[in-house]
Amino acid sequence: MLKGIAASEGIGIGNVMIIEEFSLKYTPKTVTDSQAELKRYKDAVEKFCEHTSKQADSLRKDVGKKQAEILEGHIQMIKDPYMGAEIEKLIQSGQCAEASLEQICNMFIDMFSAVDDDVTKQRAADVKDIKNAILGILLGVNEVKISDAPKNTVIVAKEVTPSMTAGINKENVVGIITETGSQTSHSAILARALEIPAVLSVENALSSLRANDAVIVDGSKGEIIISPSDEVIKEYSEKRKAFLKEKRELENYRGKATVSADGKEYELFCNIGNPKDAVKAMNADGEGVGLFRTEFLFMDRDSTPSEDEQFEAYKQAAIVLKGKELIIRTLDIGGDKEIPYLGLEKEENPFMGFRAIRYCLKNRDLFKSQIRAILRASAFGDVRIMFPLITAVEELREGKKLVEEAKAELRNENIDFDENIKVGVMTETAASGVIAHLLAKEADFFSIGTNDLTGYTMAADRGNSFVAYLYSPFQPSVLMMIKRIIECGANEGIPVGMCGEAAANPMMIPLLISFGLTEFSVSAPSVLKVRKNISKWTKSEADKIAEKVMSFATEQEIIEYLKTVI
Amino acid sequence: MVSKKLTIVNAQGFHMRPATTFAAAAGKYASSVTIKHNEKDIDAKSLMNIIAACIKCGNEIELVCDGPDENEALAETSALIESGFGE
Numbered sequence: 001m002l003k004g005i006a007a008s009e010g011i012g013i014g015n016v017m018i019i020e021e022f023s024l025k026y027t028p029k030t031v032t033d034s035q036a037e038l039k040r041y042k043d044a045v046e047k048f049c050e051h052t053s054k055q056a057d058s059l060r061k062d063v064g065k066k067q068a069e070i071l072e073g074h075i076q077m078i079k080d081p082y083m084g085a086e087i088e089k090l091i092q093s094g095q096c097a098e099a100s101l102e103q104i105c106n107m108f109i110d111m112f113s114a115v116d117d118d119v120t121k122q123r124a125a126d127v128k129d130i131k132n133a134i135l136g137i138l139l140g141v142n143e144v145k146i147s148d149a150p151k152n153t154v155i156v157a158k159e160v161t162p163s164m165t166a167g168i169n170k171e172n173v174v175g176i177i178t179e180t181g182s183q184t185s186h187s188a189i190l191a192r193a194l195e196i197p198a199v200l201s202v203e204n205a206l207s208s209l210r211a212n213d214a215v216i217v218d219g220s221k222g223e224i225i226i227s228p229s230d231e232v233i234k235e236y237s238e239k240r241k242a243f244l245k246e247k248r249e250l251e252n253y254r255g256k257a258t259v260s261a262d263g264k265e266y267e268l269f270c271n272i273g274n275p276k277d278a279v280k281a282m283n284a285d286g287e288g289v290g291l292f293r294t295e296f297l298f299m300d301r302d303s304t305p306s307e308d309e310q311f312e313a314y315k316q317a318a319i320v321l322k323g324k325e326l327i328i329r330t331l332d333i334g335g336d337k338e339i340p341y342l343g344l345e346k347e348e349n350p351f352m353g354f355r356a357i358r359y360c361l362k363n364r365d366l367f368k369s370q371i372r373a374i375l376r377a378s379a380f381g382d383v384r385i386m387f388p389l390i391t392a393v394e395e396l397r398e399g400k401k402l403v404e405e406a407k408a409e410l411r412n413e414n415i416d417f418d419e420n421i422k423v424g425v426m427t428e429t430a431a432s433g434v435i436a437h438l439l440a441k442e443a444d445f446f447s448i449g450t451n452d453l454t455g456y457t458m459a460a461d462r463g464n465s466f467v468a469y470l471y472s473p474f475q476p477s478v479l480m481m482i483k484r485i486i487e488c489g490a491n492e493g494i495p496v497g498m499c500g501e502a503a504a505n506p507m508m509i510p511l512l513i514s515f516g517l518t519e520f521s522v523s524a525p526s527v528l529k530v531r532k533n534i535s536k537w538t539k540s541e542a543d544k545i546a547e548k549v550m551s552f553a554t555e556q557e558i559i560e561y562l563k564t565v566i
Numbered sequence: 567m568v569s570k571k572l573t574i575v576n577a578q579g580f581h582m583r584p585a586t587t588f589a590a591a592a593g594k595y596a597s598s599v600t601i602k603h604n605e606k607d608i609d610a611k612s613l614m615n616i617i618a619a620c621i622k623c624g625n626e627i628e629l630v631c632d633g634p635d636e637n638e639a640l641a642e643t644s645a646l647i648e649s650g651f652g653e
Contacts, residue, residue: 069582073585082612108614319623
């Protein structure tokens, strides 16, 4: 089995077609008739544009407008007044067309590759694609005929360039395998748009696979099976059918509200770790963000990020969300997340030590700069603040006092923010569960973090194989905590969400509906599945199940019972 | 010379498609169109220069147009940015 990056989900079963790379080698030479050389270059560019524009047209028909625009961008790039003028200058100085084109293109490839930004890095691949295509025309090398691929073809190439992808007939091509590329490369984006399973960055794909080899491409797992047995083919055909069926069903839930079978509406949000994830959350049909983890801003660097830098990131996410709810959790460091420059000492027991809100309240400058950044971002959307690891009411009070201080400062500085910004508690400790009735009087919302709540309630580390059996959100103690937190929130009329992994668990969903949860926050790929699962339940059915579940004494009985009814 | 300060509102910033649209729009005018970003001047008629500038969502920029049709140029190019390139 070969492994790579799962870039476009689904399963493809077919035969290998190897896409060879043509040699684009040439000998640079000086040209005496530079006018004739210039004409040769311009003719090649003209031919390239004509061909690319045709490809863009067919892509627009088969795939979509946005994808076609990538190719149209290639035309714009080569026609760029600055780039074109530089190439022509070199030709007029006596250099041959090939070398002039290569020199200027390489300059841009280097420039784009050096930028610390994935999107800009991708442009380097575009310039390379253009360079190779025009070199091919200048050198008279024939191009690859992907459009001739027979039925059930799995394309194997070093790299699938945008211009190659444009020739793909989605009726015949069932899978794509490449030696290079990433989740965000054009090949991946186009493969997803064409709904062709793709595994990218597979080492030695070209030397391990031969033309016409039977092969299975598992684009969901990033795996390739060479020469599978009949049994394996059968197994994967079934998986493929099930995948396509579920995908069709789930698509019915896109763009719809999240509603239970008896018509109660729920909020279905996403958990994100950086502003780019906010785009993914929106594309996945998330209705907001229930947990924006801010640690990414603080990790993998040598010093604390400035208020402005944080503000830019929070603002970016708020703008992407276009007024939808965005819950930003303040810094949750310590425990397992090490950040050297913060000078945290090694502790005997880091999960019970100096972390999250405890650290922030002792490092007020750092905490206030984050709160100010979040407040400033609140001028750009429905932004909310959430404090992690609360165990006592004083912590919430102190945090809220800092929020008020930061507000007063911003008011004095005439900086816009949301005066009524909501401040909530991430209920993820046993203590916060027990005093939920007290916290609910002073918090604007709760969000249950089931991962830590389970660990702290059971006093069990899920990473420790000796005690991991205790770590389950279906333990009666954890379910009691969850139920209590939701009920205490409801008593004070504040919304209660869940942003832990359990929120997406089909067996947990009826219990949460019965307890009265109002918001589910899950990973982007789970959104449609959770919406579908919520739609299955009425309150009275869910209540029956919850009542039964809460009558059991052990986790085993609870799980066994839930398996019979889900 | 006319100018306007703007914030980039589309999620992906000046990625390929908006940059292409923008350079094409700027290229129609006789006036020069310059984007001021991070204290750099970027010739907005050059797609390649816009891409190299790596302008992202939330960034603040200033558009400067100079020439015979500067008002029309500024109106069209700033409208593109404000509309978020229709995303």
